[in-house]
Amino acid sequence: MGESVSRFRYRSVATTAAVALTLLLGAAAGCDSRQEPELPSVQEKLRESHIWGQPVLRIGVAEDEPLMGEVRNGVHVGFDVEIARYIAASLGYVGDHRIEFVSVSTEDRIPALQGGIVDLVVSSFSITEDRKKHVSFAGPYFVTTQEVLIPTRHRDTIRTIEDLRNPKYKICTSGGSTSEAELEEHQVPMLVVKDVRDCVKGIRAGRYDAVSSDLTILAGFMARHPKDFEIVDMPFGTSELLGVGVPIGDPALRDLVAYFLHKSYQQGLKGEASPWQTAYNRTLGPWLRVEKRQPPPLDVPELVDFDDKVPQR
Amino acid sequence: MSTAAATTRSEPATDVGPPSAEPTGTAAGGWDQVERRARASQSFWTAVVGVPAIFSVLRLGVEAGGELQTTLLLVANVGPVNLLAGFLTTAARLLSTVLVAVFALGGVLAASAHGMPRRPLLARWMEITPSWFVTASFLIALVTWPLLYLPLLLPTLAAAFQLRPERLHEHPVVRALIVAAGYAGYLWLLLPTLRIAWREGATLPILLLVVPPLLALFVAGPLPGVVIRPLASVTQLAVLVVLAWAALPVISTPVLPLTVTTVGTSAEATEEIRGHVVTTDDVNMVILQERGGVRYVPVEQVRGQVLCPSEEELPRHQLRIHDFHVEDSLLEGLGRRVRPVHRMDAACR
Numbered sequence: 001m002g003e004s005v006s007r008f009r010y011r012s013v014a015t016t017a018a019v020a021l022t023l024l025l026g027a028a029a030g031c032d033s034r035q036e037p038e039l040p041s042v043q044e045k046l047r048e049s050h051i052w053g054q055p056v057l058r059i060g061v062a063e064d065e066p067l068m069g070e071v072r073n074g075v076h077v078g079f080d081v082e083i084a085r086y087i088a089a090s091l092g093y094v095g096d097h098r099i100e101f102v103s104v105s106t107e108d109r110i111p112a113l114q115g116g117i118v119d120l121v122v123s124s125f126s127i128t129e130d131r132k133k134h135v136s137f138a139g140p141y142f143v144t145t146q147e148v149l150i151p152t153r154h155r156d157t158i159r160t161i162e163d164l165r166n167p168k169y170k171i172c173t174s175g176g177s178t179s180e181a182e183l184e185e186h187q188v189p190m191l192v193v194k195d196v197r198d199c200v201k202g203i204r205a206g207r208y209d210a211v212s213s214d215l216t217i218l219a220g221f222m223a224r225h226p227k228d229f230e231i232v233d234m235p236f237g238t239s240e241l242l243g244v245g246v247p248i249g250d251p252a253l254r255d256l257v258a259y260f261l262h263k264s265y266q267q268g269l270k271g272e273a274s275p276w277q278t279a280y281n282r283t284l285g286p287w288l289r290v291e292k293r294q295p296p297p298l299d300v301p302e303l304v305d306f307d308d309k310v311p312q313r
Numbered sequence: 314m315s316t317a318a319a320t321t322r323s324e325p326a327t328d329v330g331p332p333s334a335e336p337t338g339t340a341a342g343g344w345d346q347v348e349r350r351a352r353a354s355q356s357f358w359t360a361v362v363g364v365p366a367i368f369s370v371l372r373l374g375v376e377a378g379g380e381l382q383t384t385l386l387l388v389a390n391v392g393p394v395n396l397l398a399g400f401l402t403t404a405a406r407l408l409s410t411v412l413v414a415v416f417a418l419g420g421v422l423a424a425s426a427h428g429m430p431r432r433p434l435l436a437r438w439m440e441i442t443p444s445w446f447v448t449a450s451f452l453i454a455l456v457t458w459p460l461l462y463l464p465l466l467l468p469t470l471a472a473a474f475q476l477r478p479e480r481l482h483e484h485p486v487v488r489a490l491i492v493a494a495g496y497a498g499y500l501w502l503l504l505p506t507l508r509i510a511w512r513e514g515a516t517l518p519i520l521l522l523v524v525p526p527l528l529a530l531f532v533a534g535p536l537p538g539v540v541i542r543p544l545a546s547v548t549q550l551a552v553l554v555v556l557a558w559a560a561l562p563v564i565s566t567p568v569l570p571l572t573v574t575t576v577g578t579s580a581e582a583t584e585e586i587r588g589h590v591v592t593t594d595d596v597n598m599v600i601l602q603e604r605g606g607v608r609y610v611p612v613e614q615v616r617g618q619v620l621c622p623s624e625e626e627l628p629r630h631q632l633r634i635h636d637f638h639v640e641d642s643l644l645e646g647l648g649r650r651v652r653p654v655h656r657m658d659a660a661c662r
Contacts, residue, residue, distance in 0.1 A: 011531075016540050018531035019421055022468040025521060025528075026414070029462045030555065032517055034562075037629045046662060092662025097583070306622040306657045308631070309638040311649055 041304040042259065046091065048252035051119050056100045057093040059084045060118035060245070063103035064197040066220030067283050068124050076101045079216070082279030083141055084122040087244065090260040105194050107176035110134050113247050120257065121245035124214055126178040136250070138257035139243030141276065142216065143295045146182050146236040149218040149229050150210045151203050158210055161234055164188045172199035172208040179212045182236055188212075196221070204228065214240050219287045241295070255301040262300040268293065349441075357442075368404065368564065369396045375565050376589075378605040386599070386607065390592040391568060403566045406457045406642070407559050411552070412450035416442070417469035418548045424475050425536040426545070433545035435552070439473070447473060460646070461518055461630065461639040464525035471529040478530050496526055506634045518632055518639065562625075571623055573660045574600060575616040583616060585660060590618075621661035 046052055061081055062069035069078040081101070088099045104112045109125055112118045113135050127137045148171075150158045157163065164171050165188055173179045175192045183190045191208065193199055199211035200221045211218070215231070222229050244261070246254040267274035276294040285291070373391065377383035419439025426432050439447075451470055458466065470476065482488045500507070503522055510518045536544065569589035577583030588602040597609040632639045637646040 011534055012537045014531040015534040016536055018468065018528045019472070019536065019544075021524065022417075022465070022472070022528050022532055025525060026465060026469075028517060029465060029521060030559070032521075032629070033459070033462075035629055037627050039631070041624070041627050043624060043627075043662070089659045092659050094659045302631075304627050306626060308628045309641055309645075309649065311636050311653050312633070 037304045039302050039304045042256065045252045045256050045259075045301075045303060049256065050247070050250050051091065051253060054119070056098055057088045057091065057120070058100045058102055058118045059088065060102050060104035060109060060112050060121035060123055062105075062123045062195075064195065065124060065217050066224045067287060068216055068220055069122075070220075071103075077283075078220075079142075079279050079283040080122045080124060082283060083244070083276070084120070086264065086275040086279065087120065087122070087257055087260055090263075091256060106174040106196075107194065109176075109245060113245055116247070119247070119253070123245075124217055124242055125245045126214070126240040127243040128178060131245075134248065136246045136248050136254040137243035138246060138254050139261055139297050140241035140295050141244065141261050141297065142242040142292070144214045144216045144240045144242060146179055146212060146234075146238065146240060147215045147218055148210050148212045148232045148234050149200070149203075149221060150232055151228060152230055154209055155230055159232060161186055161188065161236070164210065164212075164234075169209040170207070172202055172211045173213060174199065177213065178240055179214070182238060183212055186236070200225075200229075214242075215288070216242070216284060219284065223287045255303070258297050258300045259303050261297040265294050265296055365397060365400050365404070368560075369400045369568075372400065372564050372566070372568055376568050377601070380605075383601065383607055386591060387568070387601070390599075396568060399568050404563045405453060407563050409450055409454035409457055410559065411556055412447075413454045413466070413469050413473070414552060414555070415439075416447050416450060417472040418552070420473040420475055421532070421536065422541065422545055422548075424534065425538075425541045427535070433541075434549050435545070456644045457642045459640045459642055460634055460637055461521055461632070463643075464522055467526050467529035468532045472532045475533045476529075477533045492530065499526055503634060506632050506639070510632055513631070515630065515632065518630060566625075567623070569601070571603065571621045572600075572618050573621055573658070574598065574610065574618045575660065576610050576614045577616055578614060586610065587621070617660075619658035619660050622657060 051057060061076060061078075061084060063071050063076075065078065065080075067078055069076065069080040071077075075096075084101075085096075085099065088094075093099055102112065102118050104118065104121060104123055106123075109121045109123055110131065113121055121135075125131075125137070127140060131137070148158070148164065154169075158169060163169070164183075164186075167189065171183065171188055171190045172193060173183055173190050174196050175194060180190070180192060190212075193202070196211060196213045196217050199208055199213075202208040203211060204225075218231050222231055244257050246257060261276075264274045264276045268277055274294065280292065280294075370388075373387045373396070374384050377387050415435055416439055419435040419437075419442075422433040423436035423439050426436050451466065451473070454466055455463070478488055478492060481491050500523070507519060507522065510522075567589060569591065572588070572590055574586045574588070574590070575583050576586060586600050586602060586608055587604075588600045588608070591599040591601050591607070593599070593612065596612065598612055598615055600608045600610060602608055628638060628640050630639050638649075641649065
């Protein structure tokens with residue numbers, strides 16, 4: 001009898017505790033369902049960025065870097081331009097009427113961002129510690145190396161970095177580029193011009209003997225003049241990480257660009273046709289000897305977006 | 314009325330079957346009960362039809378931004394069937410939550426309120442509601458609640474129907490084994506999700522997934538008299554407050570889908586209007602703008618239109634249970650499997 005009373009008591013205490021806990025958990029679930037997401041959303045970042053409310057997005061691109069960024073029949077084409085279009089579309093700027101492509105030379109990329117002339121720069125912009133003091137980078141979206149483009153007339157004479165140091169050869173490069181710093185480090189005397197295009201023109205006119213730049217840019221000129229030039233693989237030893245330049249005062253925009261580059265990277269990992277892969281196949285792909293893949297972007301923020309609930313498998 | 318109900322029920326703690334199954338006592342008491350049930354049934358069905366109708370009309374007023382003429386425009390163009398279907402789509406979760414809460418509390422109170430001079434309201438509701446309706450409410454909750462909150466259905470189900478573990482098997486050892494095996498299987502199913510939640514430090518999701526099945530073992534049974542009196546009065550008030558609190562977002566949920574319409578007279582000069590399309594005729598497309606105001610756009614100027622999600626649909630958690638997002642209901646999760654790729658149009662940004 002006493003045992004059954006104590007069991008009844010134990011039971012009613014347990015029931016009380018269970019009912020109270022169920023009510024508590026129910027209330028917690030109710031509060032949870034009304035809370036804002038813990039992570040910032042893409043929309044929030046967009047509202048924070050300086051492009052919010054802008055009717056068009058101004059993107060700095062190269063206008064005469066074949067395969068990367070050039071104007072053909074009045075339309076901007078190239079790998080950088082395709083990447084720029086993908087980022088713009090992801091940010092809500094679909095179609096060329098919502099994008100203003102601004103041609104920027106190699107040396108004008110940082111001033112254009114600092115001066116507010118462009119909102120983004122997608123123009124073979126190598127990520128370096130020195131440049132990070134002036135602009136922010138999202139990416140990398142491509143990893144390339146520094147190489148040398150020579151005219152076929154020098155096919156047998158310019159083969160090594162030592163050959164570049166020979167004073168009888170005039171080596172050309174574009175001002176403000178990483179190639180300029182790299183040649184300097186290897187004590188290669190050089191002539192600095194505004195763009196790689198000017199170097200190529202100069203070689204064709206006989207003023208210069210070789211041009212050093214990123215493989216991607218050189219491959220473009222190779223594609224334009226396949227019979228006149230040759231790319232020489234030289235052991236400069238550094239890889240160039242190409243990133244999207246963003247004004248240093250707009251971390252929200254940098255985060256958004258990094259997020260969308262990462263989204264494309266993940267699509268590629270899953271074997272889907274990512275925007276990056278499509279851009280690559282349409283432009284650079286056929287002209288590079290070694291097949292490239294999209295590198296994983298760095299410092300990607302965790303953001304919440306509308307398609308986060310979509311099945312991942 | 315309530316005294317009659319209390320005295321005529323032979324086993325109020327366990328009897329949750331349909332009203333006809335109950336013993337009726339004296340002839341006069343039987344008539345009284347029949348009449349009471351008929352009236353209760355009438356009010357019940359009036360509420361079932363009336364509440365959604367009133368809610369729907371209220372929602373139109375909110376949707377129109379409080380403007381009388383805009384409300385009338387919506388009333389003129391949104392059909393009653395569409396309105397009711399729209400209401401049920403967005404409010405099914407709230408309705409089932411309220412019903413489940415009422416029935417669970419009603420079950421607990423009914424089981425505990427022996428000898429009370431006046432039986433608590435929720436207990437009386439529980440007693441007059443047909444059991445098929447209670448079951449249907451739980452089934453609707455099962456398919457509309459987010460997966461994260463679904464485990465809470467177990468203790469509420471046990472409370473509503475007063476299901477005790479004793480029902481599983483008469484032998485305590487076998488019973489314990491069945492419960493342990495069931496719980497182990499449940500944890501095994503959730504293990505990958507729990508591991509990620511632990512890594513992310515998400516305490517509430519872990520509690521919501523792990524604890525409720527254990528509570529279901531103890532929740533059925535009479536509560537002590539000390540607890541039952543305050544619980545009866547507090548829960549009635551709490552249900553009303555929670556109903557009002559939860560109804561606000563439902564009233565302000567849009568009736569019409571959110572779209573972005575691109576309009577323009579030429580290819581270059583275009584404008585994007587974010588809002589809800591009220592109606593389209595041969596001359597105009599009528600758009601209720603998201604920030605208020607109605608626009609009549611000539612149909613020949615419409616260049617394109619896309620459907621957009623609203624920010625309320627953004628997920629709060631990053632957890633998945635076997636690739637089903639924890640904030641999706643079973644229905645939504647299945648829907649995403651039928652149409653897995655959801656591409657949001659950039660114009661919605």
